Amino acid sequence: MNLDELYQEVILDHYKRPRGAGLREPYEGESHQVNPTCGDEITLRVHVEGDTIADVSYDNVGCSISKASASVMYELINGAKVDDALAKLAEFTELMNSKGQSEGDEESLEDAVAFAGVSKYPMRVKCALLGWKAFQDALVRAEASIPGRTDA
Amino acid sequence: MEAASKLDVEAIRADFPILQRRIGDKPLAYLDSAATSQKPVQVVEAMRRFTDYSNANISRSVHTLGAEATEAYEGARAKVAAFIGAPSPDEVVFTKNSTESINLMAYAFQNAAFDAAADPRFKLGPGDEVVVTEMEHHANLIPWQQLCRRTGATLKWIGITDAGRLDVDTVDEVITERCKVVSFVHVANLLGTVNPTSQITRRAREVGALVGLDASQSVPHIPVDVTELGVDFIAFTGHKMLGPTGIGVLWAKADLLAAMPPFLTGGSMIKTVTMEHTTFADAPAKFEAGTPPIAEAVGLAAAVDYLDKLGMANVRAHEKEFAGYMLDRLETVDGLQIIGPRVPIGRSATVSFTIDGVHPHDVGQILDAEGIAVRVGHHCAKPTCARFGVNATTRASGYLYNTHEEIDRLVEALGQVRKVFG
Numbered sequence: 001m002n003l004d005e006l007y008q009e010v011i012l013d014h015y016k017r018p019r020g021a022g023l024r025e026p027y028e029g030e031s032h033q034v035n036p037t038c039g040d041e042i043t044l045r046v047h048v049e050g051d052t053i054a055d056v057s058y059d060n061v062g063c064s065i066s067k068a069s070a071s072v073m074y075e076l077i078n079g080a081k082v083d084d085a086l087a088k089l090a091e092f093t094e095l096m097n098s099k100g101q102s103e104g105d106e107e108s109l110e111d112a113v114a115f116a117g118v119s120k121y122p123m124r125v126k127c128a129l130l131g132w133k134a135f136q137d138a139l140v141r142a143e144a145s146i147p148g149r150t151d152a
Numbered sequence: 153m154e155a156a157s158k159l160d161v162e163a164i165r166a167d168f169p170i171l172q173r174r175i176g177d178k179p180l181a182y183l184d185s186a187a188t189s190q191k192p193v194q195v196v197e198a199m200r201r202f203t204d205y206s207n208a209n210i211s212r213s214v215h216t217l218g219a220e221a222t223e224a225y226e227g228a229r230a231k232v233a234a235f236i237g238a239p240s241p242d243e244v245v246f247t248k249n250s251t252e253s254i255n256l257m258a259y260a261f262q263n264a265a266f267d268a269a270a271d272p273r274f275k276l277g278p279g280d281e282v283v284v285t286e287m288e289h290h291a292n293l294i295p296w297q298q299l300c301r302r303t304g305a306t307l308k309w310i311g312i313t314d315a316g317r318l319d320v321d322t323v324d325e326v327i328t329e330r331c332k333v334v335s336f337v338h339v340a341n342l343l344g345t346v347n348p349t350s351q352i353t354r355r356a357r358e359v360g361a362l363v364g365l366d367a368s369q370s371v372p373h374i375p376v377d378v379t380e381l382g383v384d385f386i387a388f389t390g391h392k393m394l395g396p397t398g399i400g401v402l403w404a405k406a407d408l409l410a411a412m413p414p415f416l417t418g419g420s421m422i423k424t425v426t427m428e429h430t431t432f433a434d435a436p437a438k439f440e441a442g443t444p445p446i447a448e449a450v451g452l453a454a455a456v457d458y459l460d461k462l463g464m465a466n467v468r469a470h471e472k473e474f475a476g477y478m479l480d481r482l483e484t485v486d487g488l489q490i491i492g493p494r495v496p497i498g499r500s501a502t503v504s505f506t507i508d509g510v511h512p513h514d515v516g517q518i519l520d521a522e523g524i525a526v527r528v529g530h531h532c533a534k535p536t537c538a539r540f541g542v543n544a545t546t547r548a549s550g551y552l553y554n555t556h557e558e559i560d561r562l563v564e565a566l567g568q569v570r571k572v573f574g
């Protein structure tokens with residue numbers, strides 16, 4: 001097994017210096033997700049302004065893959081349009097489910113393509129998706145809490 | 153160094169084909185027997201022989217195969233009974249695993265709550281207490297927790313000291329006159345602690361409570377004699393003792409089994425049945441509804457034969473020495489903290505640890521790249537993790553087929569971990 005492929009420099013860098021970490025106010029939606037097999041946890045908040053993700057803040061414990069993935073996600077979706085963020089979510093999820101068959105589109109996924117190698121390790125895919133799952137859930141909650149938003 | 157071991161480990165290893173496997177280009181070092189043990193050819197062969205030659209359902213047919221299958225199944229029961237010093241094979245109930253065995257016990261209390269004529273020992277309600285420990289596997293926690301929720305009884309537990317031992321000083325305080333049942337882990341699966349039993353069993357007797365053991369990690373590794381232990385029930389699981397998955401054991405005293413309401417109901421556990429009413433078979437059949445794991449019982453019997461031949465005292469001596477070596481060597485790794493007893497006294501060859509700044513998941517991944525199989529996570533013992541303020545640990549566990557060389561490889565690979573994440 002090729003460890004370098006899994007633990008790419010980019011991943012180790014995000015793990016050691018996570019971007020956007022910490023919980024912040026204001027926020028409209030919050031989600032707590034756990035990976036029951038390994039005990040990784042994340043609490044993530046989403047602040048939406050209009051159709052923009054104005055802030056994503058999070059606090060997490062876990063392995064390098066889950067922590068780095070949350071950090072990379074922050075860079076991708078913080079300040080993005082809600083629809084674009086959801087598109088990235090779909091694209092990253094697809095990459096994680098590719099079982100090593102996809103390299104990912106660097107144009108759109110940026111640092112997140114470093115996780116392509118993770119898709120070969122079924123036990124680790126859940127780690128990489130934990131933060132994204134929290135984002136998806138927090139966004140649903142945020143939208144539900146904004147009047148008029150769901151029937152927009 | 154391995155002089156204390158009376159086991160011929162090289163000869164033993166030859167019985168386990170999987171130990172010859174390579175992971176990538178590295179030889180496998182299997183240090184995860186606390187999760188599940190590997191099976192020797194003797195076990196697999198016994199199951200294959202049974203399946204190829206004698207397979208039939210049990211206790212149902214007059215044909216030759218049916219008789220052979222019944223004999224094999226009941227023979228396995230007798231073998232298991234002798235292995236744990238049970239007075240009678242009828243006290244051995246085959247289940248799916250430890251988890252089911254413990255649920256079977258807990259449900260005896262729960263079902264008794266709906267039965268006016270139930271034995272008072274199984275009557276549980278508000279004001280009554282159930283006692284476990286803080287170092288339980290979820291299998292010996294959640295069934296009791298649920299039972300208490302449903303009956304209104306109170307769940308209490310004996311805590312853990314910083315050294316990873318049961319806080320036995322509190323036993324008299326935790327186990328009171330209100331206690332109806334104490335169920336505690338014999339050997340803890342995360343900490344590796346071998347719990348002393350006499351103080352707890354004595355106190356349980358004093359207050360008139362039933363007392364049992366989760367013996368999942370003890371029966372495979374140390375000599376267990378239920379009569380000597382003086383407990384009322386024990387639970388263990390085939391796959392951790394060289395046997396197959398899909399079979400577990402509940403041993404309980406005959407008078408308890410006779411008084412307990414059944415857990416699962418259906419075929420094979422009845423005396424008479426009408427559209428309105430059923431009378432139940434005697435134990436153990438009363439607790440074995442449906443077709444049981446027959447080939448698995450044959451496999452378990454072969455596993456018991458294998459362990460018997462080596463001698464459980466020898467297995468224990470080997471593991472004690474192995475635990476000492478593992479602890480000594482692990483202590484040399486920078487930034488490594490052992491979670492659990494740090495001396496090889498009153499402990500098994502299962503060692504949990506953390507490494508500063510590196511998550512166990514990452515440790516496990518890097519070890520896997522070296523062909524070393526350990527378990528990472530909370531080991532189904534979240535309260536134990538919480539007690540030591542960790543989310544997860546890396547756990548290396550040895551068995552009768554493990555060598556010092558495998559520990560040396562583990563220690564070397566842990567150095568590698570620090571390099572990648574340093």
Ligand SMILES: Cc1ncc(COP(=O)(O)O)c(C=O)c1O
Nearest residue numbers: 249250251289291341368369389
């Ligand atoms: C102490 C202890 N109890 C119970 C169990 C549960 O065993 P099983 O999963 O076979 O039911 C285990 C094994 O995981 C264990 O280590």
